[in-house]
Amino acid sequence: MTDLEEHIRRTLLDERRALPAWPDPVSRVRTGMTRRRLRHAGVIAAVTVAVLVVTIPVAVRRTAPQPPVGPSPTPTPTAVAWLDQQAAPDQLGHPRLPDPRPTARPCTADDLSPTATVADEGAASGTRFYTLQLTNVSGTTCTLEGSADLIATNTTTGRRGTLETRREELGFGDQQEFPATVAPREVAMLSVRTGSGCDGGLNMITYRNVVLVLPFHRYELTGLVLETSCLVGLSNWFRFVEFLSTPPRFGDLRAEIEAPATVRAGGTLDYVVTLRSTGSPVVLDPCPGYSQMLFKSGGNYALNCAVTVIPPEGVRFAIRLAVADYTPLGPQVLMWDLLDDDGTRVSATSTVEVTSSESG
Amino acid sequence: MARWDAPPAFDEYVRSRHTDLLRYAHVLSGDPHLAADLVQDALERAGLHWRRIRRQDDPEGYLRRIIVNRYVSRWRALRRERLVADLPEVVAPAGAEPDAMWTLLATLPRQQRAVLVLRFYEDLSEAQIAEVLGCSIGTVKSNSSRALAKLRALSTVDGVL
Numbered sequence: 454m455t456d457l458e459e460h461i462r463r464t465l466l467d468e469r470r471a472l473p474a475w476p477d478p479v480s481r482v483r484t485g486m487t488r489r490r491l492r493h494a495g496v497i498a499a500v501t502v503a504v505l506v507v508t509i510p511v512a513v514r515r516t517a518p519q520p521p522v523g524p525s526p527t528p529t530p531t532a533v534a535w536l537d538q539q540a541a542p543d544q545l546g547h548p549r550l551p552d553p554r555p556t557a558r559p560c561t562a563d564d565l566s567p568t569a570t571v572a573d574e575g576a577a578s579g580t581r582f583y584t585l586q587l588t589n590v591s592g593t594t595c596t597l598e599g600s601a602d603l604i605a606t607n608t609t610t611g612r613r614g615t616l617e618t619r620r621e622e623l624g625f626g627d628q629q630e631f632p633a634t635v636a637p638r639e640v641a642m643l644s645v646r647t648g649s650g651c652d653g654g655l656n657m658i659t660y661r662n663v664v665l666v667l668p669f670h671r672y673e674l675t676g677l678v679l680e681t682s683c684l685v686g687l688s689n690w691f692r693f694v695e696f697l698s699t700p701p702r703f704g705d706l707r708a709e710i711e712a713p714a715t716v717r718a719g720g721t722l723d724y725v726v727t728l729r730s731t732g733s734p735v736v737l738d739p740c741p742g743y744s745q746m747l748f749k750s751g752g753n754y755a756l757n758c759a760v761t762v763i764p765p766e767g768v769r770f771a772i773r774l775a776v777a778d779y780t781p782l783g784p785q786v787l788m789w790d791l792l793d794d795d796g797t798r799v800s801a802t803s804t805v806e807v808t809s810s811e812s813g
Numbered sequence: 814m815a816r817w818d819a820p821p822a823f824d825e826y827v828r829s830r831h832t833d834l835l836r837y838a839h840v841l842s843g844d845p846h847l848a849a850d851l852v853q854d855a856l857e858r859a860g861l862h863w864r865r866i867r868r869q870d871d872p873e874g875y876l877r878r879i880i881v882n883r884y885v886s887r888w889r890a891l892r893r894e895r896l897v898a899d900l901p902e903v904v905a906p907a908g909a910e911p912d913a914m915w916t917l918l919a920t921l922p923r924q925q926r927a928v929l930v931l932r933f934y935e936d937l938s939e940a941q942i943a944e945v946l947g948c949s950i951g952t953v954k955s956n957s958s959r960a961l962a963k964l965r966a967l968s969t970v971d972g973v974l
Contacts, residue, residue, distance in 0.1 A: 464914040465934040485857040572947035
């Protein structure tokens with residue numbers, strides 16, 4: 454193990470990563486489960502009306518106060534003024550994808566691995582995702598187009614047949630390229646979705662002995678058990694595309710926060726972020742966005758690019774954050790991130806003591 | 814008891830294991846608030862299917878897989894939802910100032926960071942990491958090498974090593 458790897462391990466295993474235990478973890482989790490059950494059972498619609506009536510005043514009270522319209526905070530004359538402007542979508546940092554790959558000859562059974570791999574992609578909101586994967590074991594690129602059928606046994610009725618499915622594009626957003634044109638040793642993927650949110654989640658069907666059916670071959674999906682109350686969702690074949698490994702624009706930048714020691718819950722936090730370049734001056738063109746967060750307050754904002762070049766000696770930016778009145782009192786971590794094109798961040802943190810809105 | 818009611822054993826599991834899951838999610842995400850959200854979400858989902866999960870003999874692995882996949886998956890991150898009904902208490906320990914390497918880890922894309930955490934915190938092999946993340950071993954290798962290269966470069970600049 455290299456020094457770097459050992460350093461990473463020590464950092465991750467550091468006792469400071471431990472977080473305090475929840476005071477009543479069981480109640481906390483069971484409360485959340487109850488909410489999910491209500492949603493699954495379809496009761497939520499009726500409950501929502503009642504809850505809205507009762508809680509609207511509370512919701513309004515809990516809404517983070519908007520920063521007052523007015524002159525920008527300028528803690529010192531040398532700081533670039535704060536810009537009260539949400540970040541535009543293109544300022545949020547989007548990793549770039551390579552150009553779409555042209556389709557090749559159709560894949561055949563001989564091109565593909567003799568068995569399909571099933572990857573459990575996890576569960577979210579009562580939905581479970583799997584990907585079925587076939588590797589191109591030939592020496593040339595080929596294309597797997599369209600979708601597939603699944604044959605399975607319904608364990609309740611004992612019936613075996615082709616599953617009724619719904620065609621969906623699932624799972625990996627803009628990192629999936631259709632159709633799956635796979636080079637040698639690359640993997641063609643097909644997403645499968647099951648859900649417990651239909652029929653109140655009370656009529657779950659279990660399918661076993663699932664077989665993936667392509668026009669030229671059948672693949673037994675050993676061990677895959679589909680439990681669902683919804684139609685099984687199935688994608689078309691796709692290739693998972695890695696983002697381009699482009700050098701980050703702001704790799705040379707470092708950020709540092711100067712924040713007051715305390716802020717009142719429900720108040721406004723004015724602080725300064727200094728950006729410095731550890732190398733050559735860095736040009737802020739196009740102008741990037743940044744995110745700021747203190748507990749649940751914050752969001753994505755446009756940086757004030759009145760100054761477009763960050764020299765080694767740095768530039769100070771005045772920043773303002775409206776602190777929600779429900780922010781727990783005590784030390785809270787203020788997080789500030791400049792958003793780079795490749796999705797990485799130039800980050801800085803500071804701890805601010807949140808005090809009662811009644812104090813002072 | 815309804816089919817989705819978790820048995821008492823689930824309560825004991827939550828009591829005894831939630832702090833370790835919080836720590837794991839914190840190491841993974843670098844964000845104590847997000848860590849609390851991830852663990853809450855994973856435990857709620859696990860509780861609804863606890864009997865089935867227990868039958869799989871590895872409930873801890875199942876929960877950690879939910880946590881890491883929800884952290885990594887870009888489409889989920891983009892539509893991040895509010896996951897807790899009640900406002901969580903303060904989870905940032907006082908005086909827990911991040912050290913230099915911890916700060917550098919925050920500059921990594923999520924998948925790269927997850928690979929390093931699974932490798933160096935969870936001590937998983939590349940094949941196991943690929944299984945957890947649902948990607949190829951090649952993707953694990955490339956993410957790992959990119960992450961280490963970036964950290965090496967940054968730590969040299971910052972004098973971390």
